[in-house]
Amino acid sequence: MKITRRQFGALAGAAVLLRNLPAEAASDVFVPGWNLPANVDPHQVMDVPAQNVAFNLYDNLYRYEDNPPQMVPWLAESHTVSDDGLTWVFKLKPGSKFQDGSDLAASDVVYSMQRLLKLHKAPAAAFLSILKPEDVTAPDTLTVKMVLSKAYAPFLAAIPLLMVVNEKLVKAHEKDGDWGATWVASNGAGSGAYKLIAETYTPLEKVDLERFDGHFAGWGHNKNPVRRVEIRPTQVTSTRVLGVLNGSLDMTDSYLPADQIDNINNSGHAHVIKNQQMRIFTIRMHNKRPPFDNINARKCFAHAFNYAGFIEEILKGNATRDPAPLPNNLWGFPNDVKGYEYDLDKAKDYLKKAIADGAPMKRAIELHGQQDLDQAVQAGQVFQADLQSLGLNVKLVGDTFANMTSNSAKVETTPDMWIHWVSTYFVDPENWVGQMYDSQFHGTWKASCWYENAKVDELLRKARGLTDQTQRAPLYEDAIRQIVADSPDIWIYNTIELAGLANRVKNLKYCPVGSGCEVRWMSLEA
Amino acid sequence: MLRFILHRVLTAIPSLLGLLIVTFMLIRVVPADPAVALAGDSATPQQIEAIRHEYGFDRPIIVQLGLYLAQVARFNFGESQFSHRPVGLDLRQRLPATLELTFGALILATALGIPLGVVAAVYHNRWPDFILRFLSITGIAVAAFWFAITMQLIFAMQLEWLPLRGELSNGVIPPAAITGSLIIDSLLQGQWGVAGDALRHLVLPAITLSVGALATITRFTRAGVLETLQKDFVAYERAVGYPRRRLIWVYVLRNSVIAAVTQIGLLFGALIGGAVVVEAVFDWPGIGSYLVRSILTADYKVMMAATLLVGVVYTVVNILIDLVHGWLDPRLWEQS
Numbered sequence: 024m025k026i027t028r029r030q031f032g033a034l035a036g037a038a039v040l041l042r043n044l045p046a047e048a049a050s051d052v053f054v055p056g057w058n059l060p061a062n063v064d065p066h067q068v069m070d071v072p073a074q075n076v077a078f079n080l081y082d083n084l085y086r087y088e089d090n091p092p093q094m095v096p097w098l099a100e101s102h103t104v105s106d107d108g109l110t111w112v113f114k115l116k117p118g119s120k121f122q123d124g125s126d127l128a129a130s131d132v133v134y135s136m137q138r139l140l141k142l143h144k145a146p147a148a149a150f151l152s153i154l155k156p157e158d159v160t161a162p163d164t165l166t167v168k169m170v171l172s173k174a175y176a177p178f179l180a181a182i183p184l185l186m187v188v189n190e191k192l193v194k195a196h197e198k199d200g201d202w203g204a205t206w207v208a209s210n211g212a213g214s215g216a217y218k219l220i221a222e223t224y225t226p227l228e229k230v231d232l233e234r235f236d237g238h239f240a241g242w243g244h245n246k247n248p249v250r251r252v253e254i255r256p257t258q259v260t261s262t263r264v265l266g267v268l269n270g271s272l273d274m275t276d277s278y279l280p281a282d283q284i285d286n287i288n289n290s291g292h293a294h295v296i297k298n299q300q301m302r303i304f305t306i307r308m309h310n311k312r313p314p315f316d317n318i319n320a321r322k323c324f325a326h327a328f329n330y331a332g333f334i335e336e337i338l339k340g341n342a343t344r345d346p347a348p349l350p351n352n353l354w355g356f357p358n359d360v361k362g363y364e365y366d367l368d369k370a371k372d373y374l375k376k377a378i379a380d381g382a383p384m385k386r387a388i389e390l391h392g393q394q395d396l397d398q399a400v401q402a403g404q405v406f407q408a409d410l411q412s413l414g415l416n417v418k419l420v421g422d423t424f425a426n427m428t429s430n431s432a433k434v435e436t437t438p439d440m441w442i443h444w445v446s447t448y449f450v451d452p453e454n455w456v457g458q459m460y461d462s463q464f465h466g467t468w469k470a471s472c473w474y475e476n477a478k479v480d481e482l483l484r485k486a487r488g489l490t491d492q493t494q495r496a497p498l499y500e501d502a503i504r505q506i507v508a509d510s511p512d513i514w515i516y517n518t519i520e521l522a523g524l525a526n527r528v529k530n531l532k533y534c535p536v537g538s539g540c541e542v543r544w545m546s547l548e549a
Numbered sequence: 550m551l552r553f554i555l556h557r558v559l560t561a562i563p564s565l566l567g568l569l570i571v572t573f574m575l576i577r578v579v580p581a582d583p584a585v586a587l588a589g590d591s592a593t594p595q596q597i598e599a600i601r602h603e604y605g606f607d608r609p610i611i612v613q614l615g616l617y618l619a620q621v622a623r624f625n626f627g628e629s630q631f632s633h634r635p636v637g638l639d640l641r642q643r644l645p646a647t648l649e650l651t652f653g654a655l656i657l658a659t660a661l662g663i664p665l666g667v668v669a670a671v672y673h674n675r676w677p678d679f680i681l682r683f684l685s686i687t688g689i690a691v692a693a694f695w696f697a698i699t700m701q702l703i704f705a706m707q708l709e710w711l712p713l714r715g716e717l718s719n720g721v722i723p724p725a726a727i728t729g730s731l732i733i734d735s736l737l738q739g740q741w742g743v744a745g746d747a748l749r750h751l752v753l754p755a756i757t758l759s760v761g762a763l764a765t766i767t768r769f770t771r772a773g774v775l776e777t778l779q780k781d782f783v784a785y786e787r788a789v790g791y792p793r794r795r796l797i798w799v800y801v802l803r804n805s806v807i808a809a810v811t812q813i814g815l816l817f818g819a820l821i822g823g824a825v826v827v828e829a830v831f832d833w834p835g836i837g838s839y840l841v842r843s844i845l846t847a848d849y850k851v852m853m854a855a856t857l858l859v860g861v862v863y864t865v866v867n868i869l870i871d872l873v874h875g876w877l878d879p880r881l882w883e884q885s
Contacts, residue, residue: 052720061846062632143596151596208633223723225642226632227842228834253719258829258838261698262714269706271713423845432597466597 050549051250053528053542055274056257056266059227062208063219065186066139069146071277071446075254075540076230081186081213082239084113084132084167085179087536090298091352092450094180098127098187098214098239099167108174108490115165119239121189121214127239129161134190136169138202149181149449174488176495180451183536188212214239216543217252230254238543245530247546260397267293267523273547275523277538280397281339287523294526297341300518301350301447301535303455304342304398306390306406309437310511311473314382321510323373323384324440325363327409328513332365337401342516347503348445348456350517354492355452355499360507362514370413387416391441394421399442402515431471444518445469447535452499457483460506474511550875554868561864565857569621572856573614576849617853626854629843636854639839644858645729646716647835650827651820653755658762659813665763666770666809667802673775681767688764693823697757697830704753712750714832721746754831758823762816769812773805780804807877814870818863 060073065081078086084099099113119127137156139147158170171178189212196206203212209226211219217232224230232252242248255272257263264283266272268290277300279287284295306328314320334342345351346362378384390407392399403419410417420438427443430436445455461483464470479502486498520538524531527548533539601607605616620627626636669681705713716731717723724734724743732751735744777783778801786796825837836855843851 054719062634064633067633143599145596148596205628205633225834226629226634226639227839251720255715255832257714257832259694262701262830262832265701265706265713269709269713271715271719426847429847 051547052253053249053251053273053545053547054253054255054271055540056263056272057254057274057276057540058256059230059254062226063211063224063230064204064207065213066135066142066146066188066202067144067204067208069184069448071538072256074537076219077186078215078537078541079217079232079252079543080211080215080219081188082119082215083183083186084115085183087183087450087534088532090533090535092301092447092534092536094183094450097183098132102179104179104490108176108488109171111169111171111178113167113169115167116239117165119214120237121192122211122218122235122237123189123192124237125189125191127187127189127214128164129167130164131190132167132185132187133159133161134193135187136185138188138193139185142202142204146184149177149184153178174490176487176490176492177449177451177453177457180453181449184449187214189214216240216541227256232542240543242543245544245546249542249545249547252542264523267525270525273525273528277520277522278396278398279521279523281337281341281521283523284339284341284521292526293523296522296524296531296533296539298520298533298539299343299352299535300520300538301353301450302444302518302520303345303348303350304402304442304444304515304518305348306402306440306442306513306515307438307472308512309439309471309473310475311434312437312439314377314384314386315439317377317380317382318510319373319377319380320382320384322363323370323377323413324410325510325513326366326370326373327413327415328363328406328515329365329409330515333402333405334516337405338398338516341519341521343519344515345517346514347507348459348512348514349452349499349503350447350455352517353450353452355456355496355503357500357503360504362507363510365409367409367413374413374415384415387418388439389418389420391420391422391427391438393424393427393443395423402442428468428471431468432466434473437471437473441471443468450536452495453487456499456503456506457487460502460511472511474506474509476505476509479505479509550872553875554872557868557871561868565860565864568860569618569853569857570614572853573617574610576852621853621857626857627850629851630846630848636850639851640836640854640858641729643834643836643839644862646731646833647821647824647828647837648862649730649732649751650754650758650824650833650835651817653751654758654762654820655813655817657755657759658766658816661759662763662766663770663802663806663809666767667774667797669767669771670774670778670805671797678771681771685764685767688760688767691760693757693761693826694830696760697754697827700753700757701830711753716747716750716834717743718746718750754827754833757831758820758827761823762813762820765812765816766809769809770806773808774801777801777805803877807874810870810873810877814867817866818859821859821863 057075058072060068060070060076062068063076063080065073065077069077082098084097085094086097087093088095098115098119100116102111102113104111115129121127136159140150140154140156153171153173153175154169155172160168162168188207192212193203193207197203198205209224210221216235216238218235220231220233234248234250257266260280263272263275264286267275267287270292279295287293287295308315308321308324310316330344334340334344343351347356347360349356374384390403392403394400407417407419427438427441430438445459448454458464458467458469460470460474460479462475462480465473482498482502486495489495529546529548530544531539532541532544605613628634629636629639632639665681669678672678701713704711712718721743723731724738724740727734727737731747732744735747783796783801786800821837824835825841827833828835828838836859840852840855843855
């Protein structure tokens with residue numbers, strides 16, 4: 024076969040290009056397949072993906088570590104609170120620096136809280152009703168004072184939500200009074216253990232970080248810290264799992280399907296880590312729309328979900344049955360509450376009572392679930408099968424989280440039923456039972472069952488206003504007992520988080536807040 | 550030729566305007582409330598209302614449309630509600646990756662499809678034709694996501710010949726952006742290793758994306774060649790002893806390929822649409838997955854700009870296809 028000179032040149036060029044190839048797994052680069060937030064501004068976005076970035080780029084006054092999570096002093100070394108629970112004073116550790124080398128002072132903390140409040144986005148929700156920007160001050164360079172407008176017990180638990188940004192740097196990039204929102208969305212302005220490489224940042228696709236050697240906490244705890252992090256979210260479960268199996272990813276996200284556990288554990292160079300989370304899985308019922316405005320109807324549904332079957336067979340035992348709207352490993356959980364068990368005979372009895380009450384049990388009911396999350400789909404299918412055996416007409420609707428939260432803002436558009444998790448944003452019963460069942464939160468996705476009970480409201484509001492945990496705990500326990508008795512929702516499990524992890528990754532330190540995303544603890548074995 | 554191009558460009562403008570308006574209206578029909586999606590988890594109803602007002606979602610639709618069209622006329626596509634970055638910047642980052650993938654697939658499909666179509670026609674009703682017809686039907690029918698995962702399992706996992714995902718290997722620093730294309734930029738900067746790495750990463754996604762297009766081009770070429778082979782000039786040229794290879798690959802092919810070239814223009818749109826699945830499986834950071842995410846998060850500005858951009862690219866490609874038609878058969882220009 025004749026080859027022309029042109030053809031030969033093309034072949035030779037291709038051979039040169041394909042030959043000079045860098046190694047796939049660079050030994051000092053950690054590549055997790057974590058999800059990424061819409062942008063990297065910690066005052067605009069604080070969801071589970073945002074934690075993956077914020078916990079590495081930024082520091083907070085206090086931070087949750089370990090499992091069960093404990094709040095440890097971080098940028099602050101101590102705090103005091105007045106007897107009335109209104110005045111909080113935080114003392115900062117001296118000598119902390121931002122990644123640009125400038126000193127971190129109390130004024131930066133003040134600016135950060137004011138910015139958080141003024142931007143008025145979701146991360147501010149915990150503080151908006153209790154703190155005004157002008158009530159956050161810096162009496163000296165290492166002291167921050169916050170005066171609340173009313174006592175709010177979860178305030179300290181929520182303080183880790185506040186990430187401290189570099190005031191001078193952000194102000195230098197403010198545009199048209201935006202508090203630097205556009206710039207901070209794509210750039211780093213923190214003091215965290217890792218710096219953002221802004222040049223390569225692509226929202227939702229790619230975040231590259233490099234180690235900040237001057238981090239205030241030092242690196243003495245880790246002899247061989249990770250030099251560079253390349254966060255590469257993967258959209259498809261199969262690619263995520265294959266990535267861990269072939270070494271192109273070092274870690275999956277925290278939604279690993281249970282049926283992939285053996286694949287990864289048998290691979291020889293990765294394994295599955297299991298950690299008790301504080302993330303409850305629940306099916307909501309619209310308490311203001313028939314038939315769910317009838318308690319017998321709700322109890323019929325509560326007895327019709329196959330809790331043990333779902334946990335043992337679908338999740339292969341990788342979840343903890345949780346019969347109440349609070350992680351069962353948190354204070355405030357009433358250990359005497361039994362919840363509802365799978366019992367189709369009891370379900371039939373309640374069905375008859377509901378029909379006798381005039382509840383329209385035979386109407387078509389829509390059950391919405393996130394179509395891109397396997398467990399939500401599977402839970403819906405399991406539930407639908409059992410409800411159909413009772414003669415109930417349930418239609419599964421694939422949906423998105425954005426759509427479901429959007430629709431749950433109004434009574435008219437909230438779905439009949441929908442499936443979701445409630446993750447740990449701050450470690451206080453307020454994060455779950457407080458915001459899910461106090462009627463003042465109607466219109467938010469957490470309170471989307473539209474449950475209303477004056478006694479429960481009173482208990483929750485009283486608990487919110489006290490600062491002593493020993494006084495608050497019994498109030499939450501009583502509230503939960505009442506809520507369970509009213510059966511507004513179906514509570515299934517507390518998550519055991521599964522993630523695939525390359526064997527070369529060492530010393531990952533898991534905490535339910537952040538799911539072990541703090542890279543500063545990790546090292547990579549060659 | 551210049552008049553032809555100008556005419557096509559001018560007729561494209563109302564089409565693109567119509568595309569914008571229809572997309573705008575369709576987006577507003579979607580039930581998701583962008584204010585709620587934008588406010589995020591834990592936002593209070595008051596925060597959501599404030600955002601609705603801040604972003605103008607509470608204004609009449611016709612006012613929102615007018616304001617948006619005025620912005621687009623100034624080439625200002627606004628800011629993504631979520632990333633808080635100019636939409637133009639996000640698209641500039643992602644478009645080169647999609648174009649690399651789409652053109653890579655198109656080049657593969659064309660370079661293989663046309664010769665295979667000729668072979669199938671020349672060996673009409675014999676075993677090469679049967680095999681190629683079977684393969685082309687399979688190529689059209691196969692599900693892209695299944696094929697993509699199969700390619701990963703075979704070439705990345707079993708044989709370890711090619712990378713599983715992404716644009717570059719871990720730890721490889723991308724070149725400074727000139728065009729935005731990793732392959733072109735690294736070649737321009739003499740980073741041969743990076744260019745080679747980027748090319749290796751492109752192979753599996755491009756092959757996956759090309760399968761349907763390859764099958765279509767093969768079939769259209771086959772049909773065109775079969776028809777041309779019946780023509781008188783072919784019999785004449787055979788009779789006078791033209792070399793068979795030259796006859797088939799120059800004269801017959803040139804007269805047969807118009808329909809296939811038309812298909813290439815149409816396939817380009819299909820490839821951009823089909824790229825969404827391929828981008829998802831291979832984690833290719835293109836416009837497809839960006840557009841899907843914008844739909845899931847009700848990011849209106851991104852949806853509009855990305856749809857317009859795909860429309861513009863599609864229009865440009867089809868103008869180029871028309872030019873190729875004219876080169877193949879100058880009578881077509883004279884008629885138009």
